[in-house]
Amino acid sequence: MSPKLLGLPVLGILLGSLGCNGQPPSPPSIAPGDYASIIRYLKQHIPREMAEHQVPGFSIALVEGQELIWARGFGLADKNRGLQVTENTAFRAGALSQLLTATAVMQLVEQGRLQLDSPLQATLKEFYVRSRFHDDQNAADQAVTLRRLLSHQAGMPAEYLRDLRTPHILGELPQKVSGVWLNNQPGTRTAYSNLGYALLGAAIERSSGVDFEQQLQTRLLRPLGMSQSSFLGDSSHLPYRTRGYEDGAVSVNAPVRDVPAGGLWTSPRDLSRFVRMLFAQGRYQHRQLLSADSVNEMVRVQNTGNVMDFDCQVGLGWFLSPCGDEWVRPGIRTWQHSGSGNNFHAQISVLPEQQLAVIVMSNSGTGEALAQPLVPQILRMLLQAHGEPGEQGAQVNQPARQLAARRRVPEAADRQQLAGFYATAYGVLRIRDQGQRLFGEVGGIRFELLRDEHGWLRAQKKLLGFWLQDLGDLGRVQLDVVSVQGHRVFTAKSHGQLLAVGERIDPVPLPDNWLATVGTYTALNDDEANTPMSGVDIALEDGFLMIRSLQQGRTLTDYILAPVDNAHAVIAGHGPGLGDTVRRQINGVNVLGYSFKRTYNSNHLRF
Numbered sequence: 001m002s003p004k005l006l007g008l009p010v011l012g013i014l015l016g017s018l019g020c021n022g023q024p025p026s027p028p029s030i031a032p033g034d035y036a037s038i039i040r041y042l043k044q045h046i047p048r049e050m051a052e053h054q055v056p057g058f059s060i061a062l063v064e065g066q067e068l069i070w071a072r073g074f075g076l077a078d079k080n081r082g083l084q085v086t087e088n089t090a091f092r093a094g095a096l097s098q099l100l101t102a103t104a105v106m107q108l109v110e111q112g113r114l115q116l117d118s119p120l121q122a123t124l125k126e127f128y129v130r131s132r133f134h135d136d137q138n139a140a141d142q143a144v145t146l147r148r149l150l151s152h153q154a155g156m157p158a159e160y161l162r163d164l165r166t167p168h169i170l171g172e173l174p175q176k177v178s179g180v181w182l183n184n185q186p187g188t189r190t191a192y193s194n195l196g197y198a199l200l201g202a203a204i205e206r207s208s209g210v211d212f213e214q215q216l217q218t219r220l221l222r223p224l225g226m227s228q229s230s231f232l233g234d235s236s237h238l239p240y241r242t243r244g245y246e247d248g249a250v251s252v253n254a255p256v257r258d259v260p261a262g263g264l265w266t267s268p269r270d271l272s273r274f275v276r277m278l279f280a281q282g283r284y285q286h287r288q289l290l291s292a293d294s295v296n297e298m299v300r301v302q303n304t305g306n307v308m309d310f311d312c313q314v315g316l317g318w319f320l321s322p323c324g325d326e327w328v329r330p331g332i333r334t335w336q337h338s339g340s341g342n343n344f345h346a347q348i349s350v351l352p353e354q355q356l357a358v359i360v361m362s363n364s365g366t367g368e369a370l371a372q373p374l375v376p377q378i379l380r381m382l383l384q385a386h387g388e389p390g391e392q393g394a395q396v397n398q399p400a401r402q403l404a405a406r407r408r409v410p411e412a413a414d415r416q417q418l419a420g421f422y423a424t425a426y427g428v429l430r431i432r433d434q435g436q437r438l439f440g441e442v443g444g445i446r447f448e449l450l451r452d453e454h455g456w457l458r459a460q461k462k463l464l465g466f467w468l469q470d471l472g473d474l475g476r477v478q479l480d481v482v483s484v485q486g487h488r489v490f491t492a493k494s495h496g497q498l499l500a501v502g503e504r505i506d507p508v509p510l511p512d513n514w515l516a517t518v519g520t521y522t523a524l525n526d527d528e529a530n531t532p533m534s535g536v537d538i539a540l541e542d543g544f545l546m547i548r549s550l551q552q553g554r555t556l557t558d559y560i561l562a563p564v565d566n567a568h569a570v571i572a573g574h575g576p577g578l579g580d581t582v583r584r585q586i587n588g589v590n591v592l593g594y595s596f597k598r599t600y601n602s603n604h605l606r607f
Helices: 003-007 010-016 035-053 094-110 137-143 146-150 170-177 194-208 212-221 268-279 292-298 367-385 400-404 412-418
Strands: 057-064 067-078 335-341 344-351 356-362 420-424 427-434 437-442 445-451 457-460 478-484 487-494 497-505 519-523 535-541 544-551 554-563 568-571 581-585 588-591 594-601
Touching (some): 057 367, 067 268, 094 146, 094 194, 094 212, 094 268, 094 335, 094 344, 194 212, 344 367, 412 427, 457 478, 535 588, 535 594
Antiparallel strands (some): 057 067, 057 356, 335 344, 427 437, 478 487, 519 535, 544 554, 581 588, 588 594
16 A cells, blocks of 8 residues: 555554544445435535545545546645645645556566566666675575565665655666665565665666656556646646645645655546556557556565565555455455655555446645545445445444453463564554553553453553543554564554564664664765754663664654674664664764764663
């Protein structure tokens, strides 16, 4: 889906839902063929949800087979100019860009210019990786294939921070990032990587002989009639593009380097044409843009056998299960993807067997909270209109008090086994056995962990020690720690799907040279605007070396730093931002191309 699905573990979704007021009102029952009732309901429901979630602009498209059932814009594209969102207004698509990039790769595979199972280095000869998982350099480079990049299984870092906000350097990127360390062994687990898709874009340029935008326009966007779609520019370039908003204020048009991963501007109406092409097995208006075999390969599960992926299935570009989101109906086949960033949100969900699709886009990060329950709700209505009987998705949650009455404090041996530090993409999850009770804390949220009647862990919090506090989905999902291939994995079961949240990390003896890195560091890359991090802190806590990222003096999150040798350490755990290599330098450290110089030193610094 997006960084939040598989790439960003379900814990981030759950933390983002704290204080939610449960399920939205149920939509009406729909008779077969009654699309008018769906549209009528959405015309009333969407503006109410936009107001509740403070979303200035929103756009939607509904598809059945080769028909665009409905496309409509709501609200404002530009509040200062009073510009309304129409069905043709373009939004930032974020990670939905990867669906188009993956399709462009498959087109070049069909032409024999790229090979799906060949290493990236066969096309980008200057690119190489460093690896702790291979005995020799050639084996490491051979493991980074196009197929694994397309399915986020190549072991690449999620991002390469240096020049992240510098546009128009796609052709230079392979050389700039050459020598990057792999985060995990390729082909063993799915870990979301925007950098991987950016390199695929560079491979498209190299193999086609033209720049990325020209290749996409010539071979895909224009043939599909996607006239509002482009990977170039920002909202100030064209009048039909919306501005992004944060807390009601217009946000900065941040430049994007990795355009193949997240630079697309498009509309739901334009994307409906792309979906209809896939429904027609690669054909659009009497032109075969992609072979049926390529379409089928893109939506074939690619991560079978990756035990750490649990119940999340991925294809080439597409996610093929909800990966912790709500099922439209249990077990029904889906293709989906979503993307958030730069104060935009976009989501596409497809039911391929019924040839139904919903595409939504909004110009605020809060649009995600609107879209998550809305999209499966709409798909269930479309299924009824398609002639399938109505059926509810998620069951209505029982009241918190009723659930809490069945919970118990874990036994002493259970608490002792569970207590520890767990590495997650949202920072360190600390589970502590305190006062004969078990508590968890992550991202500044502290909660108690109890066992329910089925043996699952449940998160619970009481206000002033008496009144149950609504923890949203975090209080409803089933949690536990399981052993998988020698790893102690903190898991969450959401909507019947088991997902990895974090991994237990045990303290190990720390070398003196890494102990000496304790201190505060400031970024040296002053020549670059909009740097993702202004500094880092390295400190000791309970036998762990911890690293915290800083942005203008504000702490972003904390991770466990695990030394590998005298010069290198890794961010412990698996997931985006986890497994990254930190390199010691003279009076400083380097992380993904950013160098940091020590500004404060204390061998006794503690968190």
